[in-house]
Amino acid sequence: MKTAPTYAVASVDHALRLATMLQLEGSLTVAEAAERVGVARSTAHRLLQMLVYRDFALQDESRVYHAGPVLQLAEHSRSRTARLREAALPHLHRLVDAVGESVNLTIRTGTEARFIASVESAQALRVTSREGMVFPAHRTSGGLLLLAELPADELATLYAVGRDRAAEEGEAGPPDLARLRGDLARIRKQGFAVNQGRSEKGVVAVGVPVRASDGTAVACVSVSMPSVRYDRERLPSLVATLQMAAGGIGTELARG
Template sequence: MTSRSAPDRLLSVLGAFDHEHSALSLTEIARRAGLSLTTAHRLVGALTAWGALERDRSGVYQVGLRLWELAALAPRGPALRQIALPYLEDLYEATHENVQLAVRDGTEVVYIEWISGRSAVGVHIRIGARWPLHATGVGLALLAHDDPARQEEYCAGPLAAFTPYTLTDPVRLRRQLAEVRRTGVAVSDRQVTDDALSVAAPVRGAGGTVVAAVSVVVPRSEAQVPVLAPAVRIAARGISRALGWRPERG
């Protein structure tokens, strides 16, 4: 077996943490990272000294504030969220439903902001959550404006199903993406849960490239897409302009 490099081992320690495993003992870190206990002890010690990990009084480790400070520098993370937040809040005030902002990472969307309505439909979303592109409104909005070759590669599958309504047929997915480009909004109907519908629109950067997507998620039984679509478009357009996009430039 090929030995792993020191950077790979360090990254495997950090990769041991996720939303379901946010607090781990040293033994758990070693097991999840595929490392010996001795190696894990040494690497965890170094990461803790630097601030990437923090250890509580019971000996359990969690992600440290130093990583949060670095993440705050990411242009597609907190920086984008800060610019977008006023427009997301306006969209929430207009709908009083769940409002989301997401970016693309490979074949998935990553949610970087979420405003939850008090009586809004329940969603399986939290900041940092990931879902396949084809199964969400924001994902469809992002995928529809991707490079045609990469778009076709994604449509070729495999396409995971979460409900009987999830788009898993490449032909239907391609048709849906064409409709997104035509209308400027993406509608995801019961694709993740069978009681929710989302309406999303793309957010463009200064050069006109789609860099994010914003959406509102409502109970499917109460969804009024013709009413929601203009509000979502206005929010996406406002964020785009705040990022420097001008229609005449792209």
């Protein structure tokens, strides 16, 4: 479970978010960076220059920034994530207008869920952007939905590797696999996932899978809200609205 630091350093947070965008998407201009993290262009330029200095970024002849040597990710993976994000953003904005809460697009990398796009609600009390953040997959609605797509043997192998890595690094081990399998079976049957405080206290998230034209789940679109505003009676209509958005994203991907 993640808790924001008591004394958060905004400049560090902005730099880390920009590094994540470069790693996942491949390139950024100063103007795009400024818009994405909500800072002035001069500030975005200084942040990107520091990333270049520390080898997290490279600047080409046209002054576009790309992932540097420290950020190792295949070019194909970056472009695929960028296309996914581009296809999803218009639908995410419409989804925020429809439900009045913040929304996210999530992918899975191993046992982790990565938030590759977020659009915040305009409400004063809202869940803030999770873009660029990484959580254990079994603690997010998107991660659970994507884990539910895996065959039983692949799931076991995935968490066996995680258990070995945790033991080597002295960290807490993976979740109880039998219990996780039960959760995933239920989620697979119902077609959506509800996360009540698994990743963050006081936050409820509801998610559905985004599927490619061949039926493969490639991401999850979810709505996140303060738990005080979660109404279980509203769940069926919320899921239906999410499924409509997920279908729209899938259609955009097929066109691409």
